[in-house]
Amino acid sequence: MxxxxxxxxxxxxxxxxxxxxxxxxxxxxLILLRLVGRRESGGLGVTDLLVVVLLADAxxxxxxxxxxxxGDSAVIVGSILFWSxxxxxxxxxxxxxxxxxxxxxxxxxxxxxxxxxxxxxEFMTFDELMSQLRLHGVTDLAEVETxxxxxxxxxxxxxxxxxxxxxxxxxxxx
Numbered sequence: 001m002x003x004x005x006x007x008x009x010x011x012x013x014x015x016x017x018x019x020x021x022x023x024x025x026x027x028x029x030l031i032l033l034r035l036v037g038r039r040e041s042g043g044l045g046v047t048d049l050l051v052v053v054l055l056a057d058a059x060x061x062x063x064x065x066x067x068x069x070x071g072d073s074a075v076i077v078g079s080i081l082f083w084s085x086x087x088x089x090x091x092x093x094x095x096x097x098x099x100x101x102x103x104x105x106x107x108x109x110x111x112x113x114x115x116x117x118x119x120x121x122e123f124m125t126f127d128e129l130m131s132q133l134r135l136h137g138v139t140d141l142a143e144v145e146t147x148x149x150x151x152x153x154x155x156x157x158x159x160x161x162x163x164x165x166x167x168x169x170x171x172x173x174x
Contacts, residue, residue: 011075015075018075018076018079019075019079021076021079022075022076022078022079022080022083023079023082023083025080026079026080026083026084027083030083030087030101034100034101034103087101102151103151104151105148105149105150105151105156106118106121106122106148106149107146107147107148108122108124108129108147108148108149108155109129109141109144109146109147110146111145111146112141112142112143112144112145112160113141114126114129114141118149122149124149129147129155132147132155133147133155133157136155136157138157138159142160143159143160143161144157144158144159144160145158145159145160146158
């Protein structure tokens with residue numbers, strides 16, 4: 001095979017620079033996204049998707065630098081994956097670090113009473129919360145002992161009667 005073919009696999013930027021670029025980008029975005037928090041209950045909203053796309057594009061330019069080979073990309077991807085797994089492992093090992101890195105559940109309802117402060121912090125309206133409750137078969141706040149906004153954006157509910165909560169309805173695309 002032609003020697004030029006193999007050149008696309010050889011890094012054109014020093015490996016240490018690629019590792020530093022990948023590491024700083026991952027850790028910087030992790031901190032920024034942790035500060036911003038969740039914005040949509042139950043999944044990715046349009047604005048969340050837009051932010052992810054824009055962050056990827058903005059970070060991509062800084063990540064690439066003068067990178068011109070697949071080897072450069074492989075080193076960057078490897079360093080980002082390292083930090084992704086590494087932060088999970090460190091969070092698991094040290095719970096105090098986990099509280100800083102990982103989002104925690106936030107109580108939206110306690111003893112049937114709304115926590116408006118948490119709702120404001122998460123930009124969740126009363127109508128959005130009621131929509132999530134209805135997905136679980138709950139129509140009255142008085143039925144709810146506690147409701148949490150979970151780290152994945154879903155709302156979990158504990159009923160006063162501790163009865164079975166219906167599973168959230170799955171969208172029908174028929």
